[in-house]
Amino acid sequence: MKIKPLLFIFVLILFTFLVGCNSNNQTSEENGKLTIYTTIFPLEDFTKKLGGDHITVISVYPPGADAHTFEPSTKTMSEMASADAFIYTGVGAEGFADKAKNVLETENVKIVAAGNGIKLLNEEDHDHEHDEDAHEEDHDHEHAEDAHEEDHDHEHGEDAHEEDHDHEHGEDAHEEDHDHEHGEDAHEEDHDHEHGEDAHEEDHEHGKDAHEDGHDDHTHTDGDPHVWLDPTLAVVLAENIKNALIELKPEATEDFEKNFTSLKEELEKLDAEYKETIESAETNKILVSHAAYGYWEKQYGLEQISVTGLSPTQEPSQKQLTKIIETAKSNNIQYVIFDQNISGKIADVVKNEIKAEALTLHNLEAVTDNDIAKDADYFSLMRQNLETLKKALN
Structure with missing residues (x-):
């Protein structure tokens, strides 16, 4: 007797869900805007700056997410399937991306690997x-x-x-x-x-x-994926996004090109600031909770001593931990630098052992609630990092 009412309720819920999933796309069609889903925060921010009023950008990541381990919900995947494009790094930063892109391609969603053309650093490239x-x-x-x-x-x-x-x-x-x-x-x-x-x-x-x-x-990469932290490589990310937007909406090409020129100039200015700060510092060594800063090493001559690997889940052995502590002491390092969204228990051990002060570098993988409240963007967060480096290196 109860089967038909239950079936009706199920169909009603399913219909409501599907309508909700498609609402973004319908709105996009009505106002003429592209709907773009992105992953890490720099891609979200660059896409907004490049697309302007021509697009609506939605990040897959909630505030404070860890890009290495995050998995989107089924609801989020359904919403992404109604978008015009999905932009991800394509360099192994997002564990779920390979599976997601295979699903989205069948829904005619344009897949954009923003890191296309960037040569990744390997471990042996770190001096x-x-x-x-x-x-x-x-x-x-x-x-x-x-x-x-x-x-x-x-x-x-x-x-x-x-x-x-x-x-x-x-x-x-x-x-x-x-x-x-x-x-x-x-x-x-x-x-x-x-x-x-x-x-x-x-x-x-x-x-x-x-x-x-x-x-x-969670990823399939043979190199360091943290390319967005190097402003010169961020230019490549931005250009790939710009080209994808032009392909999706060629009538707005002039606006996209103009916005890219402005963004590129800002990135080049930021690069000069990092170069000047690090080259003029008293030391070039920092002790970090995980090895996210290899591109600063190559571009600016910085040397990171990392407690964990490229992923914060790659914990060191006891022998490696002892070596890190010895290196920190021998180089008179006074600070241990943590990521804004990662609790580093092992880094805490190192900090306590060498009696160091804790500092924070923002890896920009995802913004926090506090970042959102401050209306932070790529440049404000990168300059915030620059202030941290000034303290750690002097």
């Missing part, structure tokens, strides 16, 4: 990691020689020396360590301190294969 690797290799080499001599002079000669190495790493692993800094022995040690072989492969400091896995299995 400080080369320096640290070289330092570690020298340390290991010196330690091996000292231990070898000490064993000969103070313990039991050559046999004792070999026995010590067999106990710690095994004879074969000792020989391999001299040839490969991150070889089998390092893998076995990480296995003890982290979560086994899979954790080793995810660790950003242990080789190319590990780096290619990246971002806690």
Whole structure:
């Protein structure tokens, strides 16, 4: 007896839901505006600045979201399916994007990879990691020689020396360590301190294969995705967005081009400010909660000492954590820099150990409620970061 009423209610709810999903698109058609969905905040902000009155921009991310782990709801995906375009980085910043774009393409939504054409940094491109690797290799080499001599002079000669190495790493692993800094022995040690072989492969400091896995299995990138933090690369993001808008609404080309010229000039000015600030600073080293600032290293000569990897979920081993603390102390680093939307428990350990002050850098992946209340944009947040750098580097 109750089946028909229940069925009617279900159909009514479904109809209401579908109407709601399509309301944005209907409004877009009525007022002549394009409806664009975006991911990380710089894409949202650039799209608004470029599109002006010709578009309506909606961010997939709620305030304070973590781009590395965020997954949109079914309702959000349905709304995105009625949009004119979906703009994402295309460089591995958004874990859900590959799945989403496959669905949206079937709904004739234009998919725009704003990072198209940008060459991503790999771990080995970071100069400080080369320096640290070289330092570690020298340390290991010196330690091996000292231990070898000490064993000969103070313990039991050559046999004792070999026995010590067999106990710690095994004879074969000792020989391999001299040839490969991150070889089998390092893998076995990480296995003890982290979560086994899979954790080793995810660790950003242990080789190319590990780096290619990246971002806690939510992304598919073989490089650092934080390209928007470099104003020169942000120009590329903006230009790709501008070109997509022209394709979607060619009659507004003149406005889009004019807005892009203005945006590019502002980005070039911001780049000059970062260059001047970092080059004139007393030091070039910062201690950060996660390795989001590799492009500042390449562009401006900054050196980041990171507590976690490219994704904040990539936690360091005990050996790496000890090394970070030692490096911070040896460089007299007084600040640990956290992201605005990430709770860094391990970074807190480092901060307490070196008696440092906590600072904040905004990774711009998503804005906070406070940012929205202040009507923050890409440039205000990047200049806010610049003030943080001035304090940390002087």
